[in-house]
Amino acid sequence: MSTMVAHTGYLTGRLLRATGRQPAFVVIMLIQPMIWLLLFGQLFRRVVEVPGFGGGSYIDFLTPGVVVMTVLFTSGWSGMAFIEDMDRGVMDKMLSSPVSRGAMMASSVANQAVTIVIQALVIVGVGLLLGADFDGGVLGVLVMLVAAVLLAAAFSSLSNGMALLVRTRESLIGFSTMLTLPLAFLSSAMMAKEAAPGWIQTAAGYNPVDWAVVASREALAADPDWSEVLARLGGLLAVAAVTGWIATRAFRTYQRSV
């Protein structure tokens, strides 16, 4: 266990340094979520007048949604780093070294978590500039970060596991795109649940993406229902643990076929 923690630290350091050496990537990573908030904020400004929204500010409503969308679009590509490692030969070299497989997965998740926290804080900052109130305050924002990190853990594990199975960029792009958009739109990220058709409301209830949105939005509200929040965070934690475990198992499948 201590080996896994130590290895996770070393491997996370490797990934973060690599990101830091690609300034263009960092800039894009920071600007992209801002654009979404500004764009959707303008586009859907009057959507709060739709029955079901109950008035309020759309920026307040949208910020957690954009954070969660950003998680999907960032973590969904996590497996690309695995494929790069496979193409380069780093993956095979790692797998014939005593490196902990769990650490290989955990470091990728940790790297995603750092990215997501930074992106989420940028979104919150832009949200505040656009006039959001965030009645839930700092605690609310922290809960949103936790929800985002848990969702990022689940999605990056899924993406990594898929990368180990499909082993090509094209297939991973297909998988990620196929999964990301429907999951985003089968949730209340952009639209109040009450304003969506009944079947979408039902589907959203089973969608971890929606759990992250609901937990964040509730925690940022003036008077949060904490049992609602905790239930969804618990659900996200369970999903992250299961996907992480399954994805780590995928190393075996990969090793059988190399």
Next chain:
Amino acid sequence: MSVHPLTATDARSNAPPATAPAIEAAALVKTYGDVTALNGLSLSVAAGTVFGLLGPNGAGKSTAIKVLTTLTRPTSGSATVAGIDVLRRPDEVRRTIGVVTQRPGTDPQATGRENLLLAGRIHGMRGTAVRTRVDELLHRFDLSDAANRTVRTYSGGMQRKLDVATGLVHRPKVLFLDEPTTGLDPQARAEMWAEISRLATDEGLTILLTTHYLEEADHLADRLAIVDRGELVTEGTPDQLKSELRGDAVVTELAPEADLATARAAIERVAGTHDVLQEGRVVRARVDHGASAVPAVLAALEAAGAPVASITVARPSLDDVYLIHTGRTFAAAEEGENR
């Protein structure tokens, strides 16, 4: 001395040798769907020696390395490295071996030093121990000046040196080198050869190296095995293998208008020729004395009305060993794989 490798049964029935083999593989089979990459490969490598696996691309050399380095499990068969069972205790094997794969295996976004530090730390080295060792390797592979540059800025030769260095950080007992000089220019190749020889003689490392360069195997390996289509074809010291061949090779390239079958039959009839093989317009024959055979071959071909484009005599080479055992020249085998 037997040129056949020990099989698992042999190993059990004999008394244990004074020094146990550093690598032992018994009847390894690996299939990928319908493709058989290894078809019952057995080999035994004595501790402290350089063992070469020689074969064309696709012969199964890299698959053998993948199995022995625990990257993948064989479909059947067994193997030990440094006396440790590869299938039952892969984690222990991983701590004992150094692996330099055919592809780079270093992170292009990290510096040379960071790559080496990571390799050492994964093997549990900490603090000044790992930093000292990394500096030592950087110096030894002439990479000190480039140590803090990202690997993407390295030349091919520098990257290869770094690959070998990362395989050595934790002082392994057994080093696997998969095609260590493929893609290197002649100077970088010569440097790599010198370094590999030094590792074997100065540090007593056991090295298993694969290559599809005949001269590399001849130059570096104490013993070598020729692998073809996933099977071990023959095994011995380079000299043993070459001495299996009597005499010289006479290689006749026929002119385009020559009738190939007639020409081949004419060469076969020349006294003292044997192992006559034909590939395209080239006919190879083994003879006891090259110099005296050439006039006879030329005379026979002229009598048969088969014009000759060129004729050469060659001393035995590993290419001939390969040819005798597989019925194909090395070059033809390579071409066949690339098609």
